[in-house]
Amino acid sequence: MAPPRTRDLARVDFRDQHEGPPADASLDELxxxxxxxxxxxVDIAMSVRHFLVRPFGLDTTSGSDAPRSLTEGTRAGPFWILSVNPDEIVAGLDDRHLDFRVYLTKKQGLVVRTDVSFHNAxxxxxxxxIRLGHVWVVRSMLRRTVPSIASAA
Structure with a gap:
């Protein structure tokens, strides 16, 4: 599947935002x-999701789980990296049923904002x-990010 054509969505039907604990690391490292x-x-849940949606023709590509560099036009997990600058990294995916964008910024901790635009029923x-699972996954991943940085130091 090709990368999305636009950085931002023209219409947002759903938006949420979550912030991880304070972290003394760069946005890129976070x-x-x-x-x-x-x-x-999370990997198990994504495998189940891929199995269930494959018959509907939805994207089940995973991409690289731990990209060496976050550069525009590459994949990180299931997302395409759309924009990279020191203050914000934008990732996303356009599919038959919906498009989404994930905005990653750093305030005190890593902030993850998700925008979703629905195409159809x-x-x-x-x-x-998947909405509750989405929230659970994002919050869980944010909680794990900071302890992993502390143990790597």
Missing amino acids: VHRLFRDRPRW LGRIYFAL
């Missing part, structure tokens, strides 16, 4: 840790089913 040090159950139904 994002690398976020992708690399996720809980094992399948997108609304799909997201209604």
Whole structure:
């Protein structure tokens, strides 16, 4: 699947934002840790998701879990990296049922904002089913990011 054509969505049907604990690390390091040090159950949940949505023709590509460099046009996990600058990294995916963007910024901790745009009823139904899981996954990954930095020091 090709990278999304735009950095931002024209319309946002859902938005949420979560902030991890304070961290004394760069945005780049936090994002690398976020992708690399996720809980094992997240990988299992994504495998189940891929199995369930494959018959509907939805994207099941995983990409590189721990990219060496976060550069525009590369993949990090299931996301395409759309924009990289010192203050913000934007990733996303356009699919048949919905498009989403993930904005990663650093304040005291890593902030993850997700914007979603639905294309059709399948997108609304799909997201209604995964919404709680989405929140649980993001919060869990953020909590793990900072302890992994402390143990690497």
